Amino acid sequence: MRKLRINPEPCLGVVKKHWANVQGAIARVKDAIAEGWCDNPTGLFINSCKSGAKGKNTVTGDISAWFEWARRQRIVLAMSGSVVYTPDGEAVELQEMMRRFPVKE
Template sequence: MKKGIHESWCDNPTGLFINRCKSGAKGNNTVTSNVSTWFEWARKQRIVIAMFGSVVFTPDGDAVEVQEMMRRYPVN
């Protein structure tokens, strides 16, 4: 919805929200199960310590895109 309002193609955010809920659409920030599984594994391995949106944080405090970290550290 934020994208639609920002890009000016959504003039009725309430209607858009209701229609998306009725259709079962997932939000863009919904974590997929494979990302969730990877994050739990990486956290237990102390590869990452936190996740915010599509960014994970390493123990050194670096912020890295989750897809990049999943490529660097695949679950064995």
């Protein structure tokens, strides 16, 4: 957190209360710093934890579960943003692949 200039002391209570949102909040602060619009990383982190806001490229649980299933089935090899890569090297939109290959347990 120090690399992102987030002061951990005022964040402790928020982190305990909103633990499920911490990863998304960190991603949002990273995005904001990279884009150059964040003057107060600690404040943005606290607000993002409370609101559940996430970074632009944060993967949701549903997408993560689908990707792990598809990888085990050898349907896809990798994912970058909203694109997945098939074993033959083809880049396909994630939503299209999720439509073509729904999860089958």
